[in-house]
Each structure stands twice: as C-alpha cells, then as structure tokens.
Amino acid sequence: MLDKVTKQKLVVIGNGMAGIRTVEALLERAPDLYDITVFGSEPYGNYNRILLSPVLAGEKTVDDIMLNTVDWYEDNNITLRKGETISMIDRRTCEVVTDAGDRVPYDRLLIATGSNPIMLPLPGKDLPGVIGFRDIYDVDRMIKASTDYRNAVVIGGGLLGLEAANGLMKRGMNVTVVHLLDTLMERQLDPVAGGLLRKSLEERGMVFKMPAQTQAILGEERVTGVRFGDGTELPADLVVMAVGIRPNFELAKKAGLYCERGVVVSDTMQTYDGRIYAVGECVQHRRQVYGLVAPLFEQAKVCANHLAMKGFATYDGSVTSTKLKVTGIDLFSAGDFAPGPDKEEIVLQDANRGVYKRIILKDKKIVGAVLYGDTIDGPWYFQHLRDGTDVSHMRERLVFGAANLGEGGVSGQNSVAAMSDETEICGCNGVCKGAIVKAISEKKLFTLDDVRAHTKASSSCGSCTGLVEQVLAFTLGGDYSAAPKVKPLCKCTDHSHDDVRRVIVEQQLKTIPDVMRFMEWKTLNGCHSCRPALNYYLLATWPGEYRDDQQSRFINERVHANIQKDGTYSVVPRMWGGVTTPSELRAIADVAEKFNIPTVKVTGGQRIDLLGVRKEDLPAVWADLNDAGMVSGHAYAKGLRTVKTCVGSEWCRFGTQDSTGLGVKLEKFMWGSWTPAKVKLGVSGCPRNCAEATCKDVGVVCVDSGYEIHFAGAAGLHIKGTEFLTKVETEDETLEVIVALTQLYREEGWYLERMYKWCDRVGLEQISKRVVDDVANRKALFSRFAHSQQFAQTDPWAERASRGVDRNEFAPLAELELA
C-alpha cells in the first residue's frame, strides 16, 4: 500500500450523488491510488436526493435515505469535510480554497457541485417562506411550515413541483399548483397523459391554476400570498419554487474553465484542464445537460475509470426515462415523444381502467413511450428503446406489453405492487418479495446485480429478472433506472459482448489472456461468467486454430456429461432424429446394469438419459456406448442439442415429406458445433406439427409443396412461437438455409443468448436479408460453418474413452488411507 505522502491527492467538490458514486466506483477499481478529500456544503454524509420526495410525504425518514454515513468515509480512508464550501479553485497552484480561507492542494480535482433550484426573479422572492426544493434543509423547512401554516402554493407543474405538492398535501396543507402551460409535466407527458394525471391529482384534493403566470410574491415579514398576471391573488404561507434547476458551475467558471450551460466536459469527463474532472448535473456533455441520476451514474463510471488510469471507457450520452414518485399514480415516460412526419404512433386508451399508452416508433424502433395507469412494461419498452431493437415483428402486439408477448416469463404478468410480501418472486432460489424489499432497503441496494448478489433472486434461470427489476423500481421509487445502457460482459470488464467480439477479430486476438490483456480486464483470470464466453468467442472466430481452453469450460462441457445435485453425472447418447434400434437399446440396458446406473429416463428431447453415473465410470460407460455405435448427445452443450422429428411420410397417413430422414440429415451435418447458447431443432411432417417444430430454435414444417423454415422459438423459461423465415422446395435448400442461419448466429450472438433473444435484438428482417435474400452471403455462411465442422465433429466421448484425452480429469490424484 502506498502511504499518504506518496499517493496522489484527489479532491472532490460536492458530496452529492454523482461525486460520491464516482468515488465508490474509483475505490472498486483502484482502492489505493489516491488520498481522497471530499468537500460538501451540506452537513451530512451522502444521501439519496431523489428520495427527498418520499421523506416530505412522510413515507420515509432522513435516516432511510442515507447512502453513506460518516463511518463509510472513515472506513475507506476518505477525509470528509462536511459543512465546508469551496469558494475558489486556484489552478495556478493546484489548490482549492474553502470559505474559511483554508487552502488544500490537489493533483486531480473532481467538480460535482450539482445544481441549484431556479428562483424566479419576482418581487418578494426573498421573503421568508419562499423556498426551493433541493436538499434536506428545504424539506425540513417545508415540514416545519406544514405544522405551523395552512396554505401552500407550488410554482411549477413539473416532476419536482408535483412531488412537492403531493408531499405538502399529505402533511395536511391546502396546496395549489401554479403552472405556466396548460399541460402538466409537459417535458415528459403528452396532453392526454397530462390531463389524466391532472384529473387523478384533483381527485386527491390538489388544486391547479393553469395556465397562469406568477407576477409577484406578497407579504411584509413573511409571505402572505401570490399575485398572478390576470390580477387574481391567492393566499399563501409557503411558496415552493419548482420551476427548474440551474447547473451550479460558478466556481468552475471563475476558475477560468470553459463553461456554457454547464462545465463543458469531454467523453472522458475531463474539463478543458486535464487535471480537473466534472460529473453530474453541473456538467454539459455534447451539448446536453442532465437532471436525472441514471446518466450521472454512467458518467461517474467513466470518470472513475479514467481516474483509475484505465483510460478506455468513454461516455457518449444517455437516453433517460422518468417516473413520478407519487404513491398510487403510475406514470412512465421515456425518450422522444413529440409527433413528427417520420414517426408512427401506437396508442391504447382505456378510459374506464384509467390506462393510456402511447408508443412512438421511428424506423421500426421505439423512440419514445408515455404510459399512464399501467406502467409495468415501462422498463421493458425502455430497454428496447436503448437497445434500438427492431420491433416490427411484434408491432401489432407491442402496446400490450411484455407479458402479452410471452417475454414476461412464467410469472411476469403479475403486478409487483399488488403482491404480498410472501409472494415468491424467484422460483429457483425460493426468494419472496419481502426478502428482496428488505435487502434493498437495509443494504441500500441500487442495481439488479446488487440484488442478485445479496438475495440470489434472479441469479439462476433469470426468468424473474423483470419482476426483480419491478421490485427495485417500486422500492427505490424513481431512482431505479440506473442500469447501464450498454451491458458489460460481466463484472470483470466494462466492455460489451459486441465490443469483445469485434476487438477479437480486429486485433487478431487468439487466447483468453491476450483478450484480457488487450481489453484491460479488471480481474486476473476473469471469472466463471467471462471465461466461458471468451472461450466460445475465440473458438467461433478461429476454427481449427484456437485451442479450446478446458479450464474455461463449465464442468458439463469439460467432462461431456451433466453434473447432478449429488455430484454424479448424467449421460445422454445421441439418437439421431429420435430414431433408435433394438441393438442400441440393448447396449444402453447393458451399460445401465453393468455400472449400476440408478435411473434410466426418456428425456423431453426424444432420447434416453442415464442418470447417476459416477465420474470415474464415465470413460468406461462411454466406451461401451461407443462400441454400440453411439456418440455423445451433447445434452450438456452450448451447441447443437436435439433434432426432434415426427414419423412423417414414411408411416404417417398425413405425412407430406420424410421429416424423420430430414431431421437425421440435419443432425448429422450439424452435431458437434458450438453455439452461443443451446440450439434445438424440430422437423414435423405436416402442419399438425407433432414434433413441436414451431417452438424450437429452428423448426421445419413440411408441406406438400416443400419446406417451411421457422426459427427463434422457445419453450423453456419463455414460451415463444417461431418466426417464419422462408419456404424452400428441396431438402438441400432447407439444409443450406438452416446451416447459414446457425452460422450467422454463431458469429453474432452473445454468449448465452438463445436464438430467439438474438433475433429480438437484431431484428427478423436483418437476419432474413442476410440468410434468405442475399444468396451469395448465405453460401458464404454455409461454407464457414462447414469449415469449422471439420474441427468440431469428433466425438468427445471416444477421445476420452479410448484415446486417453484428459485422462487426469476422471481419476483422483491420490487415495489416502489415513490412520
């Protein structure tokens, strides 16, 4: 550890949400690099400003919203100088100067001074009783006023104004909201949603005066009323100005840093003076200033990365979403919803249920969404908005939301808010809603990853992820939108799957350590999430060249069998197209008896599973199965699994084509290939579809005139029927299209992303263009797949059973007989 004398000095001005988030992220990346001092004007540790609204409304206390208490600073060797304001930055001597005249030197400086409420320059604006809504001090004054006085006027009908008005009303005051325009929250809402909002707030007793211009604040010693442009007056003992915020960059400006509407920063969050960084509401990045936490958190991450001298991350702006934190009112808004000639709108309005949804599309993508009354799908639309998903294939059902599209998963359709604490959210790990809420509030969790780590909810199959996100959103209020825009591959890196795949090709990276070195992995050997992903990417990119790294394979793929809960394994031999013979069955029966295998089961994939095999018996079991002509069924692989078939024209009175034969042909061509996630095929001999081909990754439905090829179906965590890709006339064309499709998926899918998710992300049309329309491309994809099959189609069982591959894996290193 470096001592204080030799460490670089980092001074942070502003003890608010963006500044401290940066410090937290910096500590994660480089805990020992800096000697850190934080100045904050407010006399507290760091708190969650967003939750001031629930504090005002009496739903939370100040203690509830503390993020880091004073102890946290001590524990992390940070000097916190709370209650001290910096009045000057001396760039010449690299010092900051406090209002008491103290000079403190810095090597790096972080400006995170947030913003100030705009106080309209009206006569009377300085009277006691006229306040903004920004910090704990303001909230204290409002709470005090609510016990001493009756009438409050809130100027401004935006998010902040309405939350203030709601809080004051809950505290028993008569509240009138004055708004300049005739739509509430006009920046986030269209007139219809604004009207619905106004109606339900009025039902709760809120009074509106709008459109109205405030002209003066009246009173002598204290505010007594407000006068408007039309000459009318309202009595008021408290006036809250919530007309907007102004980035707080005076300090930076005085120091000669370039400022426009905020301190201007680069993509690495540096000001024009490279030693000085700035994050949060006080900055202007690419002409944009932000007033919500999600973008500030993204900035904080990038800034921390740069401060930690890992200078590869950049910030390239954010799209934001908003929720109003007024209990009982569900409102969500994201993106750009102004009408325009190149935009299309999908609107659903159900006056009786008080539900209004408007989704705005441009170029087949969601660019904006306004939801009122039913906001469950807000995060889902927002995800598609940020991902730029092509939504044309789900357009007609889009407005009904994720649950309706089968994306919500098994239990996705229930509203979290209505659930009791005992309702189980995560079926895999048995975690109920109450436990998640408790962990979020007690341990101050913010992100999905935090919740996964602390409660295990959503950490297994992930089908409850949507629900857990809803619990987060509902527990944290508006603060939950903090998920980063580009998902990093895992916690060991900030790079996304796409980045990694691209860089592997561009830089010709050929080993896992090379990738980690080049892309500056944050951990020494990665982890159980990134290593298998990297191994797959390298394998798929450099067929024949890359040497598969066994130690980066999950155990099932390392030993070519599925691990069971008691540490034994299961063995599933391939049964091509689900067809077997008496001699194969006899061999399976013999093996089961010879090795005392406790369970023999027919799987859901048309083959037979031998369960409970001891690890050391695996090679011998395989040898016997190999002798009978059977090979690995890859039931464990992110690769080709099963090809289910029906009997087809061979036997069935309705069969139109030889579906069994085609299935076998496909399986024989494609077995052994590794893919981002598992791939299952089905071939049905007629539209009765007995092989369930239309819920597989790829399915063929034979018809009299040829073969219909479908793909992107699933029937596991999510149930999703396939998309129709194309229809062809011969078996050979069928094979060519399916193989090309699979190769495109192999080259572009993210590790563990099933084909249907890939299709959702990339868009049906994109895929179809490259696999169906562009014949030359299809053939090129086909031959790349065929090339890589040369290296993939060796039976892993035979290698281990008779060729001694990986012998060490199956035998103990030593047997000890202890006394």
Next chain:
Amino acid sequence: MTSWIEIGALDDIPRLGSRVVRTPGGNIAVFRTESDEVFALDDRCPHKGGPLSQGIVHNKRVTCPLHNFVIELASGQAVAPDEGCTHTHPAKVENGIVWLSVRQAAAVS
C-alpha cells in the same frame, strides 16, 4: 504438528484447475492457480455440498459448479455476500511435487 504427505506431481493438476484426493473422511480438492500456487479444501461447498473440484478457478478463487458460490482458496470462505466456509488443509509444492497435510478435524467432518 504438521505431517506432510506426498500426493503427486504439480504437472498432474491443470493450471487454473483442480484434482481430487480421496480420503476416508471425504474428498479433498487440490487447486492449482495460474502462478502455480496450490491450495487444498474439502471438496464440499458450504452451500449445498457441491463438488468444488469441478468448478472454474479464477485468481485464488473457485466458483462452485452447482449454484455459483465463489470460495476463497486460501481461507475457504465464501465471498460476500454469500456466507459459509469450507475446511482448508495445508498444501505446498517442493521441486514439482505437491504435499498435503490433512487436518484431522476436517477429515472427520
């Protein structure tokens, strides 16, 4: 007192991998890190008894193959926020040979 038992060659354990040593008290997993350090733990995850020897090794940690608990090789402690601990046994490498000292308490448990 520590009594050391020779259990095999370092090269017989893959880097970032593990091998099992059978004992009457249950299996012991012997891990080898990237920098050729060795560690020995009972082959039982503190969560639900998963075989740690079958997990993915990264730095000085192993991820249990059953439900992804991450265990510190040196201390046997589960990495927070998970909780639990697996018994460790002293292990060392000398001239390419791995030595193990089996702690009785663990061997019995």
